Amino acid sequence: MDWIKSINNALEYIETNLTEEIDYSKLAQAACCSEYHFSRMFSSMAGITLSEYIRRRRLTEAAFELQKTGIHIIDVAVRYNYDSADSFTRAFKKLHGIKPSEARKKGTMLKAYPRMSFQLSIIGVKEMDYRIENLDFELRIAGKKKTVKTRMAARVISELWGEAKENGFLKTLIDMSWEKPQCKMEGILGICGKDSDIRDEEFEYFMGARYQGEVPGDMETLLIPPSSWAVFPNVIDAWKRIYSEWLPASGYQLGNLPCIENFLTPGHQPENELWVPVITGYMEVKG
Incomplete structure (x- = not known):
């Protein structure tokens, strides 16, 4: 392949x-x-x-x-x-x-890690749950953005949420996100960059929540147009498998919007979801 x-x-x-x-x-x-x-x-x-x-x-x-x-x-x-x-x-x-x-001494034990190569093998034994969501309205998200180095994204993003918990920003987002829910994207949101295909050395990670009220002065607003999404339970597992398994098998194309990590309310199953923008060909926008 x-x-x-x-x-x-x-x-x-x-x-x-x-x-x-x-x-x-x-x-x-x-x-x-x-x-x-x-x-x-x-x-x-x-x-x-x-x-x-x-x-x-x-x-x-x-x-x-x-x-x-x-x-x-x-x-x-x-x-x-x-x-x-x-x-x-x-x-x-x-x-x-x-x-x-x-290392030059005779009989010294060393470790050798051979060069990797990938071959076609049977994968996908474990099923992947997903659903397609068509949101026919604009998403208005309030929050703050942080610059993240692409190469260090996984570690830095985890640290950002830890800081948000300590300084009270996470609590603010929680209070905002559960007010007047309108769709299934109603948790605490982490928006990754400007589109699904991040190519720059840095990108903006937007930490926010869907909110229709007056946005606090220390926050900004991000607008995402009506769009279609493939939604996967469990953010960590989804990130590991969508590019190597789901996308090659599904035939879907990525949309020109950011992937969104959706952290849901306590007790909700699953606890979090990854929303990946896709082009379905079936989107009907109401207007």
Whole structure:
């Protein structure tokens, strides 16, 4: 399948650039998708993050060089993009359990992480629940936006919600979101960027709630036009599987709107949902 070939093209790019600065935008381009989506798809299929895979491959090759050559440790560190011998030594010891200087000793046990490749295999044994929602009205969302580096999105977004809980902003959104509910997107919302295909190094993560009243002065308003959505229970599981399983199988195209994480009221099952904009061809807008 073309998407498997694209992922392997990206892996080839990594291998040919282990001793260079890896350009994540070029890596995503090789995979024929956005940087944001490629990172999520890779993690879901490989079981480790993209950055961790690159780290393991570099340190594997570094160990081979230390064993086979008389190259100085600092030169190996620089070759594999470490700023100093100390940072290289810490990373090397974390992976291999020994210092780089000990890697040259005969009989020393090291870890090797071979190059990955993806092949067509049977997946989808576990079913994916989803529904299609056609919202024929404009969504008016009040909240605040934060700039997030694409490469660090998963960690940073989690930290943002932790901060919102501590400073009271989350409580404010809760009070707003459960006032006069009008549709199924009635929880606390996390809007990811401007469209479903994030290609920039940074994007705006909008933390808000649907609200029809007067917006507080320290917040702003985001408007999303009438649109169709594929809705998946369990945000974390959905992010892992929609790009590697659901999209290739469904034939749907992504719409030019952001994906939305919807965190629902206590006791609701599921507790959260991922809303993914799709083009269905059946949308009827009332006017």
